[in-house]
Amino acid sequence: MVNHTEKVVLETINDLIKQEEFKGFCTCDQCLLDVASYALNRLPAKYIASTRGELQTKINEFENQVRVDMIAIVTKAINTVHNTPRH
Ligand SMILES: [Zn+2]
Numbered sequence: 001m002v003n004h005t006e007k008v009v010l011e012t013i014n015d016l017i018k019q020e021e022f023k024g025f026c027t028c029d030q031c032l033l034d035v036a037s038y039a040l041n042r043l044p045a046k047y048i049a050s051t052r053g054e055l056q057t058k059i060n061e062f063e064n065q066v067r068v069d070m071i072a073i074v075t076k077a078i079n080t081v082h083n084t085p086r087h
Contacts, residue, residue, distance in 0.1 A: 004046040004059060008066075009039045012074045025082050034086060038077035043070065 013035055017025055025031070046062055 001047050001049055004048045004062065005043050005066075006036075006040060006045075008063060008070060009036055009043065009074065012070050013039070013078070016071070016074055016078060022078055022082075025078060026085060028087075030087055031081050031085060034081045035074065035077045038080060039070075039074050042073050042077075 013032060016022060017027055017032075043066065048059065
């Protein structure tokens, strides 16, 4: 079983921190984990047993539904961690 939300959150973080807006953001493991935790605590978990065939279609539908929320939450997570780093 895989929490698909976790995978998408990590991809979204990797995409966002490359953008100009987040240029000064610390990308050490601690900060990235903090961002991931913040976002995952605010998004529904989506457990998937397999990624083949029909399930792949469901994953794509799920991604389209949550993508906008995902970007908003990850953006907030990055800003929050950046403003209050733990190191
Ligand atoms: Zn850091």
